[in-house]
Amino acid sequence: MAVADIDHLIGLIARLPGLGPRSARRVALALLRDPQGRLLPLARAMESTALSVTTCSVCGNLDVSDPCHICTDPSRAHDLVCVVENVGDLWALERAGAHRGVYQVLGGVLSALRGIGPDDLNVRSLFERLAKGEVREVILALGATVEGAATMFWLQERIAPFGVTVSRVAQGVPMGGTLDVLDDGTLAAALTARRPV
Numbered sequence: 001m002a003v004a005d006i007d008h009l010i011g012l013i014a015r016l017p018g019l020g021p022r023s024a025r026r027v028a029l030a031l032l033r034d035p036q037g038r039l040l041p042l043a044r045a046m047e048s049t050a051l052s053v054t055t056c057s058v059c060g061n062l063d064v065s066d067p068c069h070i071c072t073d074p075s076r077a078h079d080l081v082c083v084v085e086n087v088g089d090l091w092a093l094e095r096a097g098a099h100r101g102v103y104q105v106l107g108g109v110l111s112a113l114r115g116i117g118p119d120d121l122n123v124r125s126l127f128e129r130l131a132k133g134e135v136r137e138v139i140l141a142l143g144a145t146v147e148g149a150a151t152m153f154w155l156q157e158r159i160a161p162f163g164v165t166v167s168r169v170a171q172g173v174p175m176g177g178t179l180d181v182l183d184d185g186t187l188a189a190a191l192t193a194r195r196p197v
Contacts, residue, residue, distance in 0.1 A: 006032070060105030060122045062087050070094075070102055077101040079136040081126065082191075083155065085109050085143060088180035093141065098188035101139075109147040110154055118154065130162040137165040139194055143178040156197050167194040 006028065014024035031039040055061070056068035063069055070076060080101030084090050085108065093099050104126040108116050129135050138159055142148035152168060159166050169179075169190040179187065 058125050059103045060107060061090055081135050082139040082141050084141050092180045092187055096184040096187035098191040109151040111147045135164050140168040145176055166197045168197050169194050
């Protein structure tokens with residue numbers, strides 16, 4: 001492996017969230033110390049995942065099937081939709097085991113500073129489900145940030161004409177916090193103690 005290859009690997013790793021150049025060098029070194037046991041299996045898993053994973057056309061989750069395993073699970077409450085910002089938040093709620101309904105992954109929140117408007121959010125399939133009368137409650141499980149609050153307000157206004165209950169996660173979600181960094185107990189308490197908007 002040439003030095004340019006190592007530098008390229010470090011550069012790619014450094015692009016991952018939470019990793020800077022120093023962390024990327026440590027990760028690259030750990031992978032390179034055991035290429036047969038770590039680097040090649042990781043490369044194969046990444047290639048396989050890149051080829052097999054797709055975005056669910058119903059909710060926006062990542063899965064190997066479309067619709068995803070959550071949307072097709074008959075044991076879930078399909079009339080209870082939990083709206084989250086990203087797939088990481090969905091995975092966090094699934095880990096907590098507190099939500100037995102289905103999801104809507106927005107793919108972001110409204111942000112004038114970042115140029116994210118309503119057309120940039122994955123909401124079409126949510127409104128289609130609402131229009132068909134398939135939903136009795138929408139839970140807004142967005143982070144307690146200014147952008148999260150703006151998105152909740154925007155969604156609440158658009159959902160109101162459908163006559164469904166709209167609630168939001170309650171206690172346990174700190175101001176400025178995001179769902180994917182909270183522990184399972186806090187997430188479960190926040191979802192269980194939701195309140196009407």
